[in-house]
Amino acid sequence: MNTLTFDNSFVRELPGDALTHRQPRRVTGACYSRVPPVSVSVPGLVVHSREAAALIGLSESDCLTPQFTRVFSGNEQLLGMDPFAMCYGGHQFGNWVGQLGDGRAINLGEVINRQGHRWVLQLKGAGLTPYSRTADGLAVLRSSIREFLCSEAMFHLGVPTTRALSLVTTGEQVVRDMFYDGHPKEEPGAVVCRMAPSFIRFGNFQILAVRNELALLQQLVDYTIKTDFPHLGIPSKETYLQWIRQVCRTTAEMVIHWMRVGFVHGVMNTDNMSILGLTIDYGPYGWLENYDPAWTPNTTDASGRRYCFGNQSGIAHWNLVQLANAIYPLIGEVEPLQESMDVYVDVYTHGWQQMMARKLGFEKYEKETDEDLISDLLDLLPLVETDMTLFFRNLAVVNIPDGAEFSGRDDTSMAPLMEAYYTPEELTPAYKEKMIAWLKRYGVRLTKDGIPSDKRREAMNRVNPKYVLRNYLAQLAIDKAEAGEHGMVKELLEVMRHPYDEQPEKEHFAEKRPEWARNRAGCSMLSCSS
Numbered sequence: 001m002n003t004l005t006f007d008n009s010f011v012r013e014l015p016g017d018a019l020t021h022r023q024p025r026r027v028t029g030a031c032y033s034r035v036p037p038v039s040v041s042v043p044g045l046v047v048h049s050r051e052a053a054a055l056i057g058l059s060e061s062d063c064l065t066p067q068f069t070r071v072f073s074g075n076e077q078l079l080g081m082d083p084f085a086m087c088y089g090g091h092q093f094g095n096w097v098g099q100l101g102d103g104r105a106i107n108l109g110e111v112i113n114r115q116g117h118r119w120v121l122q123l124k125g126a127g128l129t130p131y132s133r134t135a136d137g138l139a140v141l142r143s144s145i146r147e148f149l150c151s152e153a154m155f156h157l158g159v160p161t162t163r164a165l166s167l168v169t170t171g172e173q174v175v176r177d178m179f180y181d182g183h184p185k186e187e188p189g190a191v192v193c194r195m196a197p198s199f200i201r202f203g204n205f206q207i208l209a210v211r212n213e214l215a216l217l218q219q220l221v222d223y224t225i226k227t228d229f230p231h232l233g234i235p236s237k238e239t240y241l242q243w244i245r246q247v248c249r250t251t252a253e254m255v256i257h258w259m260r261v262g263f264v265h266g267v268m269n270t271d272n273m274s275i276l277g278l279t280i281d282y283g284p285y286g287w288l289e290n291y292d293p294a295w296t297p298n299t300t301d302a303s304g305r306r307y308c309f310g311n312q313s314g315i316a317h318w319n320l321v322q323l324a325n326a327i328y329p330l331i332g333e334v335e336p337l338q339e340s341m342d343v344y345v346d347v348y349t350h351g352w353q354q355m356m357a358r359k360l361g362f363e364k365y366e367k368e369t370d371e372d373l374i375s376d377l378l379d380l381l382p383l384v385e386t387d388m389t390l391f392f393r394n395l396a397v398v399n400i401p402d403g404a405e406f407s408g409r410d411d412t413s414m415a416p417l418m419e420a421y422y423t424p425e426e427l428t429p430a431y432k433e434k435m436i437a438w439l440k441r442y443g444v445r446l447t448k449d450g451i452p453s454d455k456r457r458e459a460m461n462r463v464n465p466k467y468v469l470r471n472y473l474a475q476l477a478i479d480k481a482e483a484g485e486h487g488m489v490k491e492l493l494e495v496m497r498h499p500y501d502e503q504p505e506k507e508h509f510a511e512k513r514p515e516w517a518r519n520r521a522g523c524s525m526l527s528c529s530s
C-alpha cells in the first residue's frame with residue numbers, strides 16, 4: 001500500500017477553492033475544493049476487485065490487509081494523497097441546474113502505475129463537501145453494491161466504464177427516503193472506491209462557461225488535453241476541435257456498447273457524462289429484461305421517458321451539444337463545432353449497424369439486406385415480452401443448416417428462442433408466423449455469408465453475453481448483504497467476470513426475471529435516493 005506513487009496533477013495544475021471547510025457554498029474561480037474524507041466508525045471490507053487492484057499494482061494480499069480497509073473507507077490517508085472534491089454543474093432532465101459538484105465523492109489522489117498510467121482514486125459516500133447542498137454526503141450499502149457490481153460487470157462485458165476497487169461498510173446507519181413506500185428508513189452506510197484515468201465530466205466545463213470564467217475554462221480544457229489526450233499535441237483552436245471530435249467518438253462508442261448489452265443508464269444528465277466516454281454514476285440504472293425501447297429504470301423519469309433505452313443515443317448527442325456550447329467561447333465559430341457534432345451521428349450510426357450485424361452473426365453490415373432485417377426484428381421483439389439477453393444468446397443456436405436455404409417450415413425452428421419469452425404459452429399463431437418468416441430471411445442472409453455455424457456461434461457468443469447483472473440478481477445480493485451475508489455479492493462478481501462464457505454451475509444466474517420481480521426492476525424497488 002505504501003508503495004503507491006501519487007502525482008496529483010489536477011490539484012497541482014488547476015486553481016482550488018481558497019476555503020477548506022465543508023459548508024455548502026458557491027465555489028467560483030476554482031475547479032475543486034480540498035476536503036478530506038470523514039472517518040467512519042467500524043470499517044469492514046465487503047468485496048474488492050482484484051483486476052482493479054492490479055491496475056494500481058496492488059496484490060490480493062494487499063487488499064486483505066486492515067490498512068486497505070482503513071484507506072478505502074476514508075479512515076487513513078497514504079503519503080502522497082491530497083483529497084479534493086470537484087466543482088461541476090449540469091443539465092438535469094434537460095434543465096440547467098447550476099453548481100452541483102462532488103457532493104459525496106472525494107478524490108484521494110492520482111496513482112501512476114508501473115506502466116505509467118494514471119488512475120484517480122475516488123471514494124463515493126465519503127462525507128460532506130462544499131458541494132453536498134442539502135444532502136448528507138453519504139452512500140448506503142444498497143446503492144454501493146449496485147455501483148460496485150455494475151462497474152465491474154460492465155468492464156468484463158467490454159463496456160467503457162469507471163472501475164470499482166472496493167466496497168466497505170462504515171458500521172453506521174444512514175437515513176434514506178424510500179420512494180416506493182414514502183417512509184424514511186435506516187440503512188447500513190458504505191463507501192465505494194472508484195477508479196478512472198479522469199473523473200472530469202461535461203459539467204466541469206459547463207459551470208465555468210456559464211459563469212463566464214473563460215480563462216479558467218481554457219486552463220481546464222488545456223489541462224484535460226495535456227493529461228488525458230496528449231496525442232492531440234499543443235492546445236490550439238484546432239486541437240480543441242479535434243478533442244471535441246474525439247469526445248464525440250468515444251461517447252458514441254460507449255452508447256453503442258450499452259445498446260449491445262441492454263444497459264439503461266437512467267440518469268444521463270450532463271454531470272454524469274465522462275469526458276473519456278466512460279460509463280459513470282451507477283445510480284438508477286437497469287438492464288433491459290423484456291426488449292422494450294421505452295423502458296427506463298428511473299421512476300422519476302417514468303412519464304417523460306427522457307432516459308429510456310431507445311433514447312440513449314439521442315440524449316448523448318444532446319449532451320455533447322451542451323459540451324460544445326460550453327467550449328464555444330474558445331472556438332468562436334459555430335460551424336466547426338456543428339461539424340464535430342456530426343461526427344457523433346456518423347460514428348454512432350455506422351457503429352450501431354456494425355454492432356447489430358455482429359449480434360446477428362454477420363461478417364459485416366450490408367445495408368441492402370440488413371437494414372430491413374434488423375429493423376423488422378426490432379419491431380418484432382417488443383410485440384411479446386422477449387428477454388433481450390436470452391433472445392440474442394439463443395439465436396446463435398437456432399438450427400440453420402450450413403449452406404442450405406433455411407426452410408423455416410414449422411415452429412421447431414423457434415425452439416431455442418422459447419426460453420426468451422416471458423409467456424411462451426401466449427404466443428399467437430400470427431406472431432409465430434411472423435417470427436418464423438423473419439428467421440427464414442435471416443437464414444438466407446446467413447447462407448450468403450457462408451460462415452460455418454460453429455464459427456458463427458462462437459462469434460455471436462463473444463458479443464451477446466450470457467450473464468448480465470439482472471436487476472433482480474443485484475436485489476437478491478443486496479437483501480442478503482443487508483442481513484449481513486456478503487457471499488452473493490462475491491459470487492455475482494465472480495460470475496460477471498466471465499459474462500460470455502458458459503458457466504454450467506451458474507446457469508441460474510442467466511435465467512430471465514422471475515415473476516415476483518416483474519415491475520420491480522428499477523427505482524420502484526431500488527430507491528433512486530441513494
Ligand SMILES: Nc1ncnc2c1ncn2[C@@H]1O[C@H](COP(=O)(O)OP(=O)(O)OP(=O)(O)O)[C@@H](O)[C@H]1O
Nearest residue numbers: 100101102103104105132135136137138281282283
Ligand atoms: N447523499 C448525497 N450527499 C451529497 N450529495 C449528493 C448525494 N447524492 C447525490 N449527491 C449529489 O447530487 C448531484 C447529482 O447526483 P447523482 O445522483 O448524479 O450523483 P451521485 O450518485 O452521488 O454521484 P456520481 O455522479 O458521482 O456517481 C451530484 O452533485 C452528487 O454529488
